[in-house]
Amino acid sequence: EPEVTQTPSHQVTQMGQEVILRCVPISNHLYFYWYRQILGQKVEFLVSFYNNEISEKSEIFDDQFSVERPDGSNFTLKIRSTKLEDSAMYFCASRRDTAYNEQFFGPGTRLTVL
Amino acid sequence: DAKTTQPPSMDCAEGRAANLPCNHSTISGNEYVYWYRQIHSQGPQYIIHGLKNNETNEMASLIITEDRKSSTLILPHATLRDTAVYYCIVRPGGAGYALNFGKGTSLLVTP
Numbered sequence: 725e726p727e728v729t730q731t732p733s734h735q736v737t738q739m740g741q742e743v744i745l746r747c748v749p750i751s752n753h754l755y756f757y758w759y760r761q762i763l764g765q766k767v768e769f770l771v772s773f774y775n776n777e778i779s780e781k782s783e784i785f786d787d788q789f790s791v792e793r794p795d796g797s798n799f800t801l802k803i804r805s806t807k808l809e810d811s812a813m814y815f816c817a818s819r820r821d822t823a824y825n826e827q828f829f830g831p832g833t834r835l836t837v838l
Numbered sequence: 839d840a841k842t843t844q845p846p847s848m849d850c851a852e853g854r855a856a857n858l859p860c861n862h863s864t865i866s867g868n869e870y871v872y873w874y875r876q877i878h879s880q881g882p883q884y885i886i887h888g889l890k891n892n893e894t895n896e897m898a899s900l901i902i903t904e905d906r907k908s909s910t911l912i913l914p915h916a917t918l919r920d921t922a923v924y925y926c927i928v929r930p931g932g933a934g935y936a937l938n939f940g941k942g943t944s945l946l947v948t949p
Contacts, residue, residue: 728881757936767882767925769936780936815881825870825931829881 726750728830730816736836737806745801745833747816755819756799757827758791760784760812767815773799806837842926847944850920856913858943860926863907870931871902873911874939875922882925882939885911889931916947 729748737743749756758770771781773791790802799818803810813834817827843861850856862871873885886893886900888909893900899912913920925942929935 759937759939761879766941767876767937767939769938772936782936813879817881825872825887826884827937828884832879832881 728816728818728828730814730830730833732833733831734834734836736838739808739837740805743803743806743835745803745814745816745835747799747801747830748797749799749816749818750820750828751797753818753820753828755779755821755827756791756793757817757819758801759815759817759829761815761832762809762812770801803835806835808837811835811837842928842940844924844926844940844943846941847946849946849948850913850916852918852947852949853915856911856916856920856945856947858911858913858924858926858945859908860911861908862926862928865906865928866930868930869928871900871906871909872927872929872937873898873900874925874927874937875920876925876942877919877922882937885924887931916945918947918949921945921947 731746756773759767761767769782771785772779788804792800813832815832816830819827870887872887874882876882886898888900902909923942923944925939927937
């Protein structure tokens with residue numbers, strides 16, 4: 725069964741460094757999402773992406789964040805200058821198209837900012 | 839978005855049906871009821887969704903009241919692997935809509 729994959733599974737970085745989190749959505753899916761979950765807290769929406777542009781973003785998704793689909797398979801989240809409070813699990817999700825409602829989530833990348 | 843209310847925790851004996859309630863009294867006509875779950879720290883997993891009719895799939899059944907102000911997710915024969923946090927989310931079904939997760943219900947299935 726096709727699934728969303730994410731790399732790396734765990735990323736450790738120093739405060740102020742740039743990180744890129746990578747996701748490979750399911751191949752025939754058209755809508756892509758990033759969510760995050762700070763330890764012990766709820767899953768929070770960051771951004772959705774369709775047709776090579778952001779379709780919706782939350783207040784969390786400020787200028788420090790960017791997303792890109794550099795080729796036909798990868799979907800990336802970049803954090804330009806990481807802060808301690810960016811430490812969280814980051815989940816990528818994809819959705820096939822408007823006829824299908826379910827989003828499929830990847831296993832997540834645990835980001836630790838020191 | 840319509841707000842949802844779920845009990846913070848529930849227990850269920852293995853092999854019995856788990857009935858997880860959700861109140862969404864301000865739901866709009868174009869909003870679907872979605873259920874997802876999260877096992878430990880894994881990525882959320884889609885379970886089922888519905889608009890106004892009851893729905894069933896291989897994982898669960900979804901019962902939506904006639905006035906659509908509440909719903910119940912039913913896991914017919916709960917197993918230990920169903921221990922998870924279950925989220926009831928109300929959102930329009932259109933393209934690009936994000937899922938707004940609340941705190942959900944932490945279901946503990948006991949032997």
